[in-house]
Amino acid sequence: MTKPIAPARAKPSRKVPKPEAGYHHGELQEALIAASEAILAEQGAEGFTLREAARRAGVSPAAPSHHFGNAQGLLTEVAIRGYEALADALRDAASRKQGAREKLHAQGLAYVEFALKHPGRFQMMFANKRLVADDPRLRQASRAAGHEFEIIIAELVGGPPKQAKTAAAAAWSTVHGFAKLALEDKFGSVQSEAGYREIMTTLNHVLNYLWPASR
């Protein structure tokens, strides 16, 4: 490779060039990521194909390889952004509440809400075989999202860090399992708005059962 170090400024290079120009795309990475996210939103994780992403970005099927290596590379980038969005959602949900238990409940609701509203992206985030599972940035993003749980849990249980680790695993497992089962229609259909709200009510009951006021 040996990139020529690319001066940071003072050059006729346009970072936001003509949108639909000829040979060079200019923003192909972003376009491919956006196309992939659109496919995931429309068709779910099983509906993604690299060729379709290239098609939507207006390039040949071989173009993505120059930027992401292969399909796993592109999906890894999508998953990283997914984890960042999830961490944001968890942080935001907790920030809107007072008290550790309320924060934890809010995070649980936010987690499942994220999964149900972006099922394709969510499923892809947890499909290691379709990602570069040992990518450092992916691992870091995943751990960062999990960390949002641990922060609140540590506040809640107070005990030694080992118990906090256990409690965090418990909380993550519960909401993750609930989301996964809901996405596979094990709690009824998620399609209708009524079904969605019923499922979220069930989740509320589950959280109240496992983390009641006295803990």
Next chain:
Amino acid sequence: MTKPIAPARAKPSRKVPKPEAGYHHGELQEALIAASEAILAEQGAEGFTLREAARRAGVSPAAPSHHFGNAQGLLTEVAIRGYEALADALRDAASRKQGAREKLHAQGLAYVEFALKHPGRFQMMFANKRLVADDPRLRQASRAAGHEFEIIIAELVGGPPKQAKTAAAAAWSTVHGFAKLALEDKFGSVQSEAGYREIMTTLNHVLNYLWPASR
């Protein structure tokens, strides 16, 4: 070939015929299911292909369609058997313990053990998009497995059926989420025997945290 038939008994109809005969296979359904389970065991859910299953059964790629319609049909049959095996494991685990809490813990361990020891089959069981999700037998098998949890939970909580429903959803979510996260290496590698045992220990802690002696 044309074996001299060598009938086991005085009747031309053989339900367990020559194992590797000519045009007609004779037990193709079972052979395809067995081949599919072998692929899932060796390669995981992502490694399954219909053509490979046909190859292992010694038939052409089009042969399965006459028995299962398409790949989803074959995988649905595999998933049904998976749910039956899971229900058996849950029932067996509970039967070996005394007391509702001990039974529930044993079921949780059995559930995750099942998932970690047969990851390909387990993942396929919960991959609706690769199955005929509304197949009545599949739905029934799935509900039967979930029912094994509800039996024990009802014994544990005792309260009104609505609370039992909530508690069952909680228990299933927790162990399912734990299994899924473990399979995606979120609790460390499952590869080594040491890693596997460490994860099961973590699960024990989680169960003791969420369902302690006093409940």
Next chain:
DNA sequence: CGGTCAATCTAAACAGTGTTAAGATAGATA
């Protein structure tokens, strides 16, 4: 200003996939 060069993209090909249509074969039945 003009030439070089690396980054970027295309075209074409390859091996693989699931599914379908048409035809061959064989087992059971009459």
Next chain:
DNA sequence: TATCTATCTTAACACTGTTTAGATTGACCG
């Protein structure tokens, strides 16, 4: 023995992800 139907094969189709070789382009440097 002849026929009928379930079963299986062959061949084709439209896809997929990836690789190789070559075309194009914009940026840098004299």
